Amino acid sequence: xxxxxxxxxxxxxxxxxxxxxxxxxxxxxxxxxxxxxxxxxxxxxxxxxxxxxxxxxxxxxxxxxxxxxxxxxxxxxxxxxxxxxxxxxxxxxxxxxxxxxxxxxxxxxxxxxxxxxxxxxxxxxxxxxxxxxxxxxxxxxxxxxxxxxxxxxxxxxxxxxxxxxxxxxxxxxxxxxxxxxxxxxxxxxxxxxxxxxxxxxxxxxxxxxxxxxxxxxxxxxxxxxxxxxxxxxxxxxxxxxxxxxxxxxxxxxxxxxxxxxxxxxxxxxxxxxxxxxxxxxxxxxxxxxxxxxxxxxxxxxxx
Numbered sequence: 001x002x003x004x005x006x007x008x009x010x011x012x013x014x015x016x017x018x019x020x021x022x023x024x025x026x027x028x029x030x031x032x033x034x035x036x037x038x039x040x041x042x043x044x045x046x047x048x049x050x051x052x053x054x055x056x057x058x059x060x061x062x063x064x065x066x067x068x069x070x071x072x073x074x075x076x077x078x079x080x081x082x083x084x085x086x087x088x089x090x091x092x093x094x095x096x097x098x099x100x101x102x103x104x105x106x107x108x109x110x111x112x113x114x115x116x117x118x119x120x121x122x123x124x125x126x127x128x129x130x131x132x133x134x135x136x137x138x139x140x141x142x143x144x145x146x147x148x149x150x151x152x153x154x155x156x157x158x159x160x161x162x163x164x165x166x167x168x169x170x171x172x173x174x175x176x177x178x179x180x181x182x183x184x185x186x187x188x189x190x191x192x193x194x195x196x197x198x199x200x201x202x203x204x205x206x207x208x209x210x211x212x213x214x215x216x217x218x219x220x221x222x223x224x225x226x227x228x229x230x231x232x233x234x235x236x237x238x239x240x241x242x243x244x245x246x247x248x249x250x251x252x253x254x255x256x257x258x259x260x261x262x263x264x265x266x267x268x269x270x271x272x273x274x275x276x277x278x279x280x281x282x283x284x285x286x287x288x289x290x291x292x293x294x295x296x297x298x299x300x301x302x303x
Contacts, residue, residue, distance in 0.1 A: 005295040007043035011265040019043040030127040032056040040069035052080040059090030061142035071105040078108045085111040091141040134216040136207035138242045144204035153193035160191040205265045209248045217256040225249040227263035230276035250283035264290035
């Protein structure tokens with residue numbers, strides 16, 4: 001099971017009912033945060049979530065509405081008695097930006113590990129998450145993220161017996177161990193069937209539409225994508241500032257064959273986004289407006 005909570009949905013500036021951009025994923029006792037705009041720690045408290053389990057923070061880019069909440073968040077995590085390292089993933093220059101922001105959060109009881117992205121596509125595996133960072137098209141270097149939870153195949157007694165795997169090793173192999181015994185190496189693949197369908201969430205904001213985003217989001221259970229502008233006459237403005245409209249996001253969701261679309265990162269001028277949703281759903285029927293605190297539990301399919 002993968003818990004998804006959209007913490008903030010505003011773009012550019014926080015509003016009374018919209019905190020700035022942030023998303024939290026929770027899996028197997030570990031939390032992954034994408035972006036930390038101003039007010040993120042308040043949004044976390046409002047959602048009833050905890051700071052201490054946040055092990056990974058993925059930063060899309062270095063605009064203030066996506067990272068200005070970091071110093072306060074780090075201090076709050078420190079006050080929650082966290083001692084385990086925090087890994088922060090983001091574009092080249094991340095170490096310099098984090099060090100600058102830490103001028104006002106200098107003393108922390110945990111280590112910060114910065115992992116800078118240098119390629120258009122990078123895959124990082126941590127804490128059961130497979131994180132695919134993919135570069136998008138904004139006015140500064142910016143990345144989207146697909147987060148996958150892979151699921152191993154079912155245990156197969158027949159397969160284990162066919163390959164003469166000792167019964168006493170079955171349980172350990174099923175848990176993913178590689179075991180050497182009597183000069184023989186036993187691997188989990190020797191007792192497991194074909195991998196089963198896992199879970200996938202793609203998060204993308206501050207960009208123009210790209211075929212590479214469609215490819216990265218392909219077959220996602222949930223696609224969370226910016227919809228900076230809903231008014232069709234603002235397409236030129238979206239192109240100028242390297243953002244997207246509701247309709248462009250819906251088109252990408254359709255082409256990527258995702259299960260569900262949540263729109264987020266709304267312009268401060270967009271006060272009634274629900275009025276535009278029927279037109280969006282003509283393009284992609286399972287499209288929904290994101291709102292602060294919107295959450296879902298994604299579960300593995302039974303087979």
